[in-house]
Amino acid sequence: MRFVTMKTEEQLDMQTLHRVRDRLVGERTALINQLRAILLERGVTAPQGRSKLEQLLAAMFADDENRELGMLTGRIRSLVVDMRAEWADIDRRIAAFETEFVARAREDEAARRLLTIPGIGVMNATALIAAIGNGETFRRGRDLAAWLGLVPRQVTTGGRPRLVGISKRGNKYLRKLLIHGARAALPSLLTRATPLGGWLRTLTAKVHKNAAIVALANKLARIAWAVLRHGTTFEANAAIAMA
Incomplete structure (x- = not known):
C-alpha cells in the first residue's frame, strides 16, 4: 500500500498561491482574447502576442486622429479603456505573486x-x-x-x-x-x-x-x-x- 506524505503548511500555502496565480493568468488570457474579438469586429486586426497588442492599443489612444481609433464608437472606446485598466490590474496582481515566489525561492535551500x-x-x-x-x-x-x-x-x-x-x-x-x-x-x-x-x-x-x-x-x-x-x-x- 502506498501512502501520500502529508503536506506542511508552507507547502499548502505555496500550492494555493500557485493556483490563484494560474487562475489570474487564465482570466487575463480570456480578457485579451475578448479584447481582440471586439477590435476585429470593428475592422481592427491586432497582431499576435500580448506585448504587440499592448503597443497597438497604446498607439491608438495616444493619437485622437488615429485611423483605427476612429473605427470604434464612443461607447466601445470607453469599454476598451476599461478593459485595458482591468488588464493592467491583473498584470499587477500576477507580478506581485511572481515577486513573492522569487523571495521564497531565495529563502528555501x-x-x-x-x-x-x-x-x-x-x-x-x-x-x-x-x-x-x-x-x-x-x-x-x-x-x-x-x-x-x-x-x-x-x-x-x-x-x-x-x-x-x-x-x-x-x-x-x-x-x-x-x-x-x-x-x-x-x-x-x-x-x-x-x-x-x-x-x-x-x-x-x-x-x-x-x-x-x-x-x-x-x-x-x-x-x-x-x-x-x-x-x-x-x-x-x-x-x-x-x-
Missing part, C-alpha cells in the same frame, strides 16, 4: 538547488516543492515523471504492445510548467558539450521538436527528483546518470 537545473526556474522550483516536498513519496525519478503524465502511454492489441503519446495524467499544472521550461532550455542545451546536450542532439535528429521537448521535460522531472531526494545540486556531466 531546496529551491535554490532546483534552480541549478537548466529549464527549472522560480515557478517550477516552488511548484515542485509545494507538490512533492523532498520527493520521498516516489521511489525513483520515473515514478515522478509518470505521476506528472510525462511517460508514454501503452496500447496493446493482438498481444503486441505499442507506445503512443504521453499519458497526460496526474498534475496538469506541473506538467505544463516543466514543458514550458524544457522548451525555453532546449536551444541552449543543444549547444552544450555535456551528456545531456549529446542526448538531446541525438534525439532531435530522430524525432519532432515537440516530442524532444516533452522528452526533455520528462528528463528534467527525473533530475529534479534526484536533486530533491539526495540533497545535491545539478551536475551537467552526471545528468544522464542521475536521471
Whole structure:
C-alpha cells in the first residue's frame, strides 16, 4: 500500500498561491482574447502576442486622429479603456505573486538547488516543492515523471504492445510548467558539450521538436527528483546518470 506524505503548511500555502496565480493568468488570457474579438469586429486586426497588442492599443489612444481609433464608437472606446485598466490590474496582481515566489525561492535551500537545473526556474522550483516536498513519496525519478503524465502511454492489441503519446495524467499544472521550461532550455542545451546536450542532439535528429521537448521535460522531472531526494545540486556531466 502506498501512502501520500502529508503536506506542511508552507507547502499548502505555496500550492494555493500557485493556483490563484494560474487562475489570474487564465482570466487575463480570456480578457485579451475578448479584447481582440471586439477590435476585429470593428475592422481592427491586432497582431499576435500580448506585448504587440499592448503597443497597438497604446498607439491608438495616444493619437485622437488615429485611423483605427476612429473605427470604434464612443461607447466601445470607453469599454476598451476599461478593459485595458482591468488588464493592467491583473498584470499587477500576477507580478506581485511572481515577486513573492522569487523571495521564497531565495529563502528555501531546496529551491535554490532546483534552480541549478537548466529549464527549472522560480515557478517550477516552488511548484515542485509545494507538490512533492523532498520527493520521498516516489521511489525513483520515473515514478515522478509518470505521476506528472510525462511517460508514454501503452496500447496493446493482438498481444503486441505499442507506445503512443504521453499519458497526460496526474498534475496538469506541473506538467505544463516543466514543458514550458524544457522548451525555453532546449536551444541552449543543444549547444552544450555535456551528456545531456549529446542526448538531446541525438534525439532531435530522430524525432519532432515537440516530442524532444516533452522528452526533455520528462528528463528534467527525473533530475529534479534526484536533486530533491539526495540533497545535491545539478551536475551537467552526471545528468544522464542521475536521471
